[in-house]
Amino acid sequence: MKRTQIAPFRLDPNPNSIDPVALIGLCQEEGFRQFLDVLNEAVIVFDGEGRIVALNKAAEKSTGVHRSVACGVSAEIVSARSRIDLKPLVAGFSVGHRSLLLRAREEPGDIRVSLYALAQAGAPAARLALFHPPAAAVAARPKTGEQRPLLRSDVLPLYQSRLEPLIEFGVRAFQARRRILLLGETGVGKTTLVMQMHRQAAGLDRPFVHVNCSSISESLFEAEMFGYERGAFTGALASGKPGFIEAANGGTLFLDEIGDMPRSQQAKLLKFLEDGCIQPVGGVRQKAVDVFVVCATNRDLAEDVRERCFREDLYYRIAMIPLTVPPLREYRDELPGLIDTLIANLNLTRKRRLTLSEDCRRRMIEHSYPGNMRELLGIIGRLDLLADEVAGVEHLPPQMLSPPANAPVGAQDLPDEDGWDGTEDRPLKERVKAYEKRLIDAALKAAPSKRQAARALGIDIASLLRKLQE
Numbered sequence: 246m247k248r249t250q251i252a253p254f255r256l257d258p259n260p261n262s263i264d265p266v267a268l269i270g271l272c273q274e275e276g277f278r279q280f281l282d283v284l285n286e287a288v289i290v291f292d293g294e295g296r297i298v299a300l301n302k303a304a305e306k307s308t309g310v311h312r313s314v315a316c317g318v319s320a321e322i323v324s325a326r327s328r329i330d331l332k333p334l335v336a337g338f339s340v341g342h343r344s345l346l347l348r349a350r351e352e353p354g355d356i357r358v359s360l361y362a363l364a365q366a367g368a369p370a371a372r373l374a375l376f377h378p379p380a381a382a383v384a385a386r387p388k389t390g391e392q393r394p395l396l397r398s399d400v401l402p403l404y405q406s407r408l409e410p411l412i413e414f415g416v417r418a419f420q421a422r423r424r425i426l427l428l429g430e431t432g433v434g435k436t437t438l439v440m441q442m443h444r445q446a447a448g449l450d451r452p453f454v455h456v457n458c459s460s461i462s463e464s465l466f467e468a469e470m471f472g473y474e475r476g477a478f479t480g481a482l483a484s485g486k487p488g489f490i491e492a493a494n495g496g497t498l499f500l501d502e503i504g505d506m507p508r509s510q511q512a513k514l515l516k517f518l519e520d521g522c523i524q525p526v527g528g529v530r531q532k533a534v535d536v537f538v539v540c541a542t543n544r545d546l547a548e549d550v551r552e553r554c555f556r557e558d559l560y561y562r563i564a565m566i567p568l569t570v571p572p573l574r575e576y577r578d579e580l581p582g583l584i585d586t587l588i589a590n591l592n593l594t595r596k597r598r599l600t601l602s603e604d605c606r607r608r609m610i611e612h613s614y615p616g617n618m619r620e621l622l623g624i625i626g627r628l629d630l631l632a633d634e635v636a637g638v639e640h641l642p643p644q645m646l647s648p649p650a651n652a653p654v655g656a657q658d659l660p661d662e663d664g665w666d667g668t669e670d671r672p673l674k675e676r677v678k679a680y681e682k683r684l685i686d687a688a689l690k691a692a693p694s695k696r697q698a699a700r701a702l703g704i705d706i707a708s709l710l711r712k713l714q715e
């Protein structure tokens with residue numbers, strides 16, 4: 246049997262402790278494959294090019310694909326034959342995600358997968374996907390009744406140092422059992438912050454149940470939240486079912502989008518918050534549970550109270566400590582460091598190092614990010630896909646190349662070739678034309694080809710050619 250010199254290897258959340266080359270070598274060894282086969286967790290190992298080099302028995306069982314078919318082939322291709330859609334793995338690795346949810350094609354629920362990218366000399370040399378066994382796996386909708394600890398891989402690095410005081414304050418509120426209401430625009434990181442607070446205050450082994458109130462229909466709300474007894478209604482499971490609140494017993498229940506909770510259900514939640522007891526649908530007895538409730542919303546909940554869409558008494562119960570997470574554009578001074586960190590993380594998983602052109606970096610720093618952190622991560626993912634080594638403005642989404650809606654015309658930094666200064670008295674149509682020409686010129690200057698300039702402007706190539714002839 247071929248022998249490979251290896252450094253000690255363990256499935257450790259810290260990828261730096263694994264030697265990627267040794268791992269790939271090990272995957273060729275029968276003894277190591279047998280070791281992988283005894284694991285309950287499905288494991289797939291990829292080489293630096295994204296091809297599968299090992300897939301254990303549990304992974305064969307989950308995907309329905311035999312290793313003789315999968316080895317040497319990329320996840321994208323294997324995905325077509327797999328019971329689980331594996332394509333998100335490719336995207337997840339490329340944007341540096343540490344964990345993601347994969348979807349089984351014919352079964353309900355999601356499978357949580359931890360991703361480890363192992364780099365050597367800055368280049369990806371191996372990647373490892375570890376599927377959590379069903380008992381520990383989370384469904385995006387938590388399996389009710391299941392005590393679900395927050396997985397280490399759920400906790401993301403928190404890049405902005407300005408969030409630290411918020412977390413510190415939040416952790417104290419958790420410990421003092423003072424209910425927090427997180428406010429802030431979509432994508433600012435409310436969920437991420439709550440996970441971090443739970444982790445620090447309660448620990449990773451306590452259940453964390455995330456419920457998106459806007460995604461549960463009004464008719465099912467009570468049963469989903471409080472559970473139900475056998476035969477409670479037509480279509481109910483014969484065994485009955487515990488609800489989200491019971492699933493969070495001993496830990497944290499995170500009620501996201503609380504502002505979208507049907508008004509008809511608000512009184513029931515209020516009662517639970519007051520006495521800590523639940524009564525499943527169709528049941529006669531009350532059950533006491535020990536659950537810390539945290540809520541979040543991107544609505545103006547105080548305004549909803551004034552307009553009577555949200556109960557005032559409930560508002561004061563959930564908003565003992567209101568915390569507002571500021572939007573990304575208010576962290577302008579931290580944006581350059583944040584962007585650089587995200588690119589550096591991305592480069593750990595890339596074959597060719599990505600850098601940003603000066604223009605591209607400037608645009609990214611100046612952008613207002615209405616979608617906040619989610620939007621920034623999306624843009625980084627886009628640059629990763631479109632650019633080989635140097636990302637330019639032409640790789641940015643078209644809306645980033647247009648001036649912000651409220652910016653005065655001519656205020657943005659565009660070439661001033663026609664000598665127009667924004668103050669002259671030409672008719673609007675002419676000024677719009679001149680302005681359009683300036684945008685087109687800027688895109689043509691920045692993009693290596695007309696086709697890419699058209700893409701950057703968000704128009705098709707035929708329209709661009711027509712405009713150039715006008």
Ligand SMILES: Nc1ncnc2c1ncn2[C@@H]1O[C@H](COP(=O)(O)OP(=O)(O)OP(=O)(O)O)[C@@H](O)[C@H]1O
Pocket residue numbers: 401402403404405408429430431432433434435436437438501542543618619622
């Ligand atoms: N500080 C951070 N560090 C790393 N990633 C973050 C951070 N904040 C947010 N993210 C990422 O940004 C995305 C959006 O974050 P999150 O879901 O926490 O926002 P949210 O405010 O809860 O959004 P919504 O209101 O739409 O539910 C997620 O992919 C999350 O992983």
